[in-house]
Amino acid sequence: MHPRPPVVTILGHVDHGKTTLLDSIRKSRLAEKEHGGITQRIGGYEIETNIKGYHTNKITFIDTPGHEAFSLLRARGTTVADIVIDAKDSIMPQTAESITHIKTANIPFIVTINKIDLPEANPEKVKRDLLKYQIQVEGKGGGVPTAEISAKTGKGIRELLETILLMASDLNLRYSESAVAHATIIETKKDKRGIVVSAVIKDGKLSVGDEIESEGKTAKVRSLFDDQGIPVKYVLPAKPFELLGFSELPQVGSLIMHRSDFKRKPAVEKTPPQTVPSQALTMEAILHPKKEEKKLSLIIKADSQGSLEAINNSLMGNQDIKIILTGVGDIYKSDVFLAKTTQSIIIGFAVNTPEEVKQLAKQEKIIIKTYNIIYHLLEELNEVASLLTEKKQQEKNLKGEAKVLASFIIEGERVFGVKVLKGKLNLGDQLELHRSSKMIGKTKLVSLKIRAKRVNEVKKDQEAGMILGPPLDIIVGDVLKSIL
Numbered sequence: 001m002h003p004r005p006p007v008v009t010i011l012g013h014v015d016h017g018k019t020t021l022l023d024s025i026r027k028s029r030l031a032e033k034e035h036g037g038i039t040q041r042i043g044g045y046e047i048e049t050n051i052k053g054y055h056t057n058k059i060t061f062i063d064t065p066g067h068e069a070f071s072l073l074r075a076r077g078t079t080v081a082d083i084v085i086d087a088k089d090s091i092m093p094q095t096a097e098s099i100t101h102i103k104t105a106n107i108p109f110i111v112t113i114n115k116i117d118l119p120e121a122n123p124e125k126v127k128r129d130l131l132k133y134q135i136q137v138e139g140k141g142g143g144v145p146t147a148e149i150s151a152k153t154g155k156g157i158r159e160l161l162e163t164i165l166l167m168a169s170d171l172n173l174r175y176s177e178s179a180v181a182h183a184t185i186i187e188t189k190k191d192k193r194g195i196v197v198s199a200v201i202k203d204g205k206l207s208v209g210d211e212i213e214s215e216g217k218t219a220k221v222r223s224l225f226d227d228q229g230i231p232v233k234y235v236l237p238a239k240p241f242e243l244l245g246f247s248e249l250p251q252v253g254s255l256i257m258h259r260s261d262f263k264r265k266p267a268v269e270k271t272p273p274q275t276v277p278s279q280a281l282t283m284e285a286i287l288h289p290k291k292e293e294k295k296l297s298l299i300i301k302a303d304s305q306g307s308l309e310a311i312n313n314s315l316m317g318n319q320d321i322k323i324i325l326t327g328v329g330d331i332y333k334s335d336v337f338l339a340k341t342t343q344s345i346i347i348g349f350a351v352n353t354p355e356e357v358k359q360l361a362k363q364e365k366i367i368i369k370t371y372n373i374i375y376h377l378l379e380e381l382n383e384v385a386s387l388l389t390e391k392k393q394q395e396k397n398l399k400g401e402a403k404v405l406a407s408f409i410i411e412g413e414r415v416f417g418v419k420v421l422k423g424k425l426n427l428g429d430q431l432e433l434h435r436s437s438k439m440i441g442k443t444k445l446v447s448l449k450i451r452a453k454r455v456n457e458v459k460k461d462q463e464a465g466m467i468l469g470p471p472l473d474i475i476v477g478d479v480l481k482s483i484l
Contacts, residue, residue: 004175004237005046005058006168007200009081011101021114021151022061025161043187043198044240045227051158054165055172060200060238062186080184080200082238083167084109099133100325104341108171110145110163111137117150175237177205183256185214186240188249193223197243199256207234211259212245218259219245295322296385299339301331303350307374311349314378320385331357331368339366349377399482400425404474405463414471417463418480424459429482433472443468445482 010021025047044062051057062080084102102109111130113123127137127146136142145163149156181204189196206212210221222245224232235241243256250256298315300323302308308326315321324342325335331346331353339346339361346361348370353361361368371377400423408415425431427448433441447467448455458464468474 001174001176003055004173004202005056005060006082006164006171006173007060007062007080007202007238008083008164009062011084021112021149024151024154024157025061044200046238046240047161049161049165051162051165054169056168057165059161059164059168060240062200062240080186080202081105081107082171082173083107083164099135100338100342104338108167110147110160110167111135112147112149112160114149114151116148117153117155123148173238175203177236179204181206181210181256181258183235183241185250185252185254185256188252190249193244195244195246195249197246197250197256198240199243200240201235201237203237204258205234205236206241206243206256212256213259214246214250214256215254217246217248217250219243219247221245295320296381297322297324297342297344298347298381299324299335299342299344300326300347301335301349301351302326302328304328307349310374311347311377314374315381318382318385321381330354331370333357333360336360336364336366336368340364345369347371347377347381349374397484399423399429399484400460401482402458402464402466402480404476404478404480406476407474408465413467416466416468416471416474418466419463420458420460421479422460423482424457425464425480425482427456431468432481432483433474434479434481435475435477441472443470443472443480 026045044060046058046060049057049059084105084107111126113121113126115121116123123146127140130137131140135144137144137146139146145167147156147160147163149160151157181201183199183201183206185197185199187198189198206221206224208221208224212219212221221243223243224235225242226232226235227240229242232241298321300308300311302311305328308328312323312326315323324344325338327335330351331348333356335346336357338344346366346368348368350372351370353368353370358368360366369377369380371380400420402418402420402425404416404418406417408417425445425448427445429445431443431445432439433443445466446469447465448458449465450458450462455464466480468480
């Protein structure tokens with residue numbers, strides 16, 4: 001196993017200096033042979049620091065368009081980054097979105113406090129304000145690292161890079177050339193060379209001539225280029241690269257793997273628990289909260305901060321509603337991607353939903369509900385949450401559940417062939433008949449057989465024949481539930 005450089009991406013508010021920070025890192029740390037303009041073309045670049053004492057002195061930065069691309073990767077079930085930098089100079093509405101994305105992705109992160117060169121800069125206030133978002137940084141009772149920088153002057157950049165290398169060392173990132181090769185696609189485009197795919201390899205080795213696949217789209221690697229645009233014969237982790245060879249555009253966020261290995265699950269890197277320092281354990285506790293009961297998960301967008309506060313205050317007391325994100329402004333693609341990742345419904349109050357966003361939501365099967373009267377919004381959400389509570393209670397009291405597979409007439413009696421999906425059913429049970437998630441009647445289990453043998457009980461994954469009284473108007477596909 002070889003040490004692997006960390007892959008880092010930067011999120012943050014549009015005015016928080018993300019581009020300036022990337023430019024500052026690039027100019028100060030890239031080798032002289034690089035000539036600029038590559039990052040915009042390939043979507044990522046590797047730097048070599050002069051910092052010693054860690055398992056690697058290299059870092060790969062992914063330069064994505066921001067939250068939308070980050071959400072798209074997450075929505076497609078892929079992770080390209082090992083570490084995320086959240087760039088901010090003050091707490092703004094977009095900060096909440098950034099925090100939500102990072103927590104949902106379950107990726108260790110660093111809070112960078114930018115623009116400390118300005119006279120009005122107040123890093124301590126930013127750290128205190130982060131507590132409102134359940135982010136406890138070092139020095140404020142938590143383990144999330146911070147870096148105070150000026151992307152404009154370059155102050156603190158070296159310390160930031162060293163913090164990244166320290167976290168990477170704690171994560172014990174390693175790779176094997178003999179492992180299943182897998183890379184994540186971060187950008188795709190067409191130019192005079194044909195279809196060009198930008199990706200970052202996370203394990204294994206990818207070479208010119210390899211036969212590869214990405215979600216059913218196959219290719220033979222015709223050419224590989226590194227982040228400087230130089231042709232290479234192969235790429236190793238965590239190298240950003242360009243690939244030529246696809247005849248169809250693959251999806252951003254999808255995996256590239258060798259064709260023979262596509263159905264095999266790539267090895268997941270895990271740091272043994274005993275090697276993780278207390279700082280990382282603190283971060284783990286923040287990033288991996290205990291499993292919660294199912295709630296109605298919402299992303300709320302409104303026309304003003306006042307409307308948001310009114311909606312939030314009205315929903316705050318409802319224990320069955322979980323608000324993932326609130327924001328002022330129209331509903332965007334990034335909201336749809338976040339909704340898919342967090343399994344949320346998008347609620348809009350007096351805001352617009354562009355047509356392309358509606359189409360994306362339809363494609364990703366995300367519900368968007370918009371309102372212009374606030375009490376209609378609150379009424380409907382509370383009603384849905386109430387139904388969810390009722391369903392949770394039913395599930396909690398569920399003894400067994402079976403699906404109707406067939407219906408027969410035997411010796412003048414209606415017999416139903418079923419398969420038990422959950423729990424168990426017993427002779428004499430009172431059963432509820434459900435169709436399309438709605439209860440349409442009640443009956444009793446009066447006869448139960450397995451392969452013509454009378455039994456008193458049937459368990460999960462077993463098939464049986466049932467006689468019910470009354471038989472009701474049961475059709476194939478209906479579900480029978482026994483409730484305690």
